[in-house]
Amino acid sequence: MLSNLILRDDSLSVVISGSGAVDFDYFWLRDNSRDPISFDSRSHQRELFTCEVDADIRPDEAGLTADGLALQIKWPDLDEAVFYTGMFLENFAATINILAMPDPIVWDVATLDHNIVQISHREVIGDNGIRKLLDIISRSGFSVITQTPRNMDAVLDVTDRIGYVRHTIFGGLWEFEANETMADSAYTPKELRPHTDGTYSHDAPGLQMLLCVDYEATGGASIMVDGFRIAYELKKTAPEIYADLCRIEVTGIYKGDGVVLRAQRPILRTDKEGNLVQVSFNNYDRDTVKLPKNEMRALYAGIRAFDLLANDPAFQWRYTLQPGDMLLFDNWRVLHGRAPFQGRRKMAGSYINREDYESAVRINGLA
Ligand SMILES: [Fe+2]
Numbered sequence: 296m297l298s299n300l301i302l303r304d305d306s307l308s309v310v311i312s313g314s315g316a317v318d319f320d321y322f323w324l325r326d327n328s329r330d331p332i333s334f335d336s337r338s339h340q341r342e343l344f345t346c347e348v349d350a351d352i353r354p355d356e357a358g359l360t361a362d363g364l365a366l367q368i369k370w371p372d373l374d375e376a377v378f379y380t381g382m383f384l385e386n387f388a389a390t391i392n393i394l395a396m397p398d399p400i401v402w403d404v405a406t407l408d409h410n411i412v413q414i415s416h417r418e419v420i421g422d423n424g425i426r427k428l429l430d431i432i433s434r435s436g437f438s439v440i441t442q443t444p445r446n447m448d449a450v451l452d453v454t455d456r457i458g459y460v461r462h463t464i465f466g467g468l469w470e471f472e473a474n475e476t477m478a479d480s481a482y483t484p485k486e487l488r489p490h491t492d493g494t495y496s497h498d499a500p501g502l503q504m505l506l507c508v509d510y511e512a513t514g515g516a517s518i519m520v521d522g523f524r525i526a527y528e529l530k531k532t533a534p535e536i537y538a539d540l541c542r543i544e545v546t547g548i549y550k551g552d553g554v555v556l557r558a559q560r561p562i563l564r565t566d567k568e569g570n571l572v573q574v575s576f577n578n579y580d581r582d583t584v585k586l587p588k589n590e591m592r593a594l595y596a597g598i599r600a601f602d603l604l605a606n607d608p609a610f611q612w613r614y615t616l617q618p619g620d621m622l623l624f625d626n627w628r629v630l631h632g633r634a635p636f637q638g639r640r641k642m643a644g645s646y647i648n649r650e651d652y653e654s655a656v657r658i659n660g661l662a
Contacts, residue, residue: 296363297381307357309366311381314388321353325370327387328377348372392568396653396662397433399628401524403610411435416443416453416621425456426659428623432502433656437519437624445508445618450643453621454504458651461500463493464552470508472641473515484512484637489520489605489630490577492646494547495556499575500626501649505642507616512638516613517622520630522574525604526563533600540597541565543590547575548582557582562601573627578602605630625652 299310306320326345328334333343349372356369356376366379412435419428419440431438443449447468454460460467473484493499505517530537540563549556564573578598586594604610613634616622624631627649656662 297359297366297384298363300357300359300366302354302357305351305353307354307366309359309384311385311388314385317384317388319384319387322348322350324368324379325352328368328370328373329379329383330373330375330377332373333377392566392570394566394653396656397430399436399523400434401527402435402521402612403524404612405609407435407612409614412437413439413441415441416449416619419453420456425655426661429457429652429656429659429661432623432625433661436521436523436629437622439614439616440621440623441619443506443619443621445506447643450504450506450621450645453623454645454647457502457655458647461646461648463496463500463646464549464554464556468643468645470641470643472509472639473636484515484635484640486635487518487631487633488578488602489518489611489632490579491522491575491626491630492577493626494545494560494575494577494580495549495558495582496547497558498649499558499573500646501652502623502647503626503631503644504621504623504647505616505631505644506621507618507640508643509639509641510616510618512636512640514615514634515636515638515640516615516634518630518632518634519612519614519622519624520605520610520632522576522605522628522630523571525601525610526571526574528604529600536597536600537563539593540601543586543594543597545575545594546582546584547577547580549580562597574630575627576601576605576630 296312297309299316301308306318308316308318310316325348326343328343329336335342352370354368355371358367360367364381366384367376369376412431414428414431418424428438447470450468451460491499492503526537541561544559544561546557546559560575562574562576563571564575566572
């Protein structure tokens with residue numbers, strides 16, 4: 296409900312029930328007119344040629360509709376009055392971070408409730424199943440989907456319910472058999488220390504899926520580490536190291552298979568308000584870069600502090616995936632690793648882009 300409209304020199308003030316008096320700049324109102332000439336409501340695209348609008352534009356007339364549900368403005372460059380609903384104005388009453396995702400519930404081994412991260416495949420493909428799955432991932436950073444059919448179709452199906460398969464140098468959907476009898480290092484059954492994937496990509500994969508297809512082995516526990524938990528631990532106990540990790544850019548590299556991919560960002564990437572938005576850490580894929588001496592030392596101190604925590608059992612959730620278990624995790628937050636094993640272990644998986652994961656979170660009303 297709108298009331299108490301006051302027209303000022305360059306803005307108008309209106310009282311929105313629940314929000315109080317809010318000031319709206321005239322140019323902003325004109326730029327965001329939702330009339331059919333200025334805005335295509337079907338495509339949600341702006342039709343207005345903003346740069347041609349008078350920088351000092353102000354309404355010819357403005358008022359509230361009789362029911363108080365909308366603001367009505369007659370602009371000098373439009374024939375028809377434009378309506379702004381109370382709901383629209385309320386949505387922009389405050390400056391909000393429209394990129395925000397649900398608040399994470401950071402965890403370590405002592406605080407993580409295993410039951411919270413598990414969900415059956417039957418539940419995922421049932422009513423509201425993807426919403427439940429995304430709720431788990433957006434809060435805890437990962438989920439284990441149990442009793443999943445052990446084939447690529449199941450990976451593709453869950454991927455498609457969230458977004459679509461991301462193609463990379465590794466292809467789209469992939470199947471991978473680690474076998475100790477094979478010589479290539481890619482098939483090594485040795486330990487994989489916690490890391491995030493795609494530090495060499497400007498847009499690291501958002502979600503990663505790992506389905507256990509076969510497991511006839513000993514060892515090979517999957518390792519999940521909450522990168523946000525480590526970041527907050529450093530922020531509390533070593534704020535100067537936290538600040539350095541937020542500032543110093545690290546280069547990731549993928550060289551081979553006909554490509555040389557490189558990207559740079561800090562291990563802890565923050566937004567302009569200082570909120571942590573992405574953890575990127577992969578010591579395997581870190582490129583050789585020479586920095587000024589003080590920066591180099593600060594970076595090594597940061598890597599040492601971060602990686603010691605990432606390899607501390609107190610921060611490592613370990614779980615041996617059984618055939619039909621699918622691990623699905625936020626690659627911008629959770630580091631993954633794997634304990635050494637002996638025997639045969641066959642996995643299938645895929646990546647989903649970050650923006651498609653975020654979209655799914657929004658479409659499901661979680662952000
Ligand atoms: Fe990886």
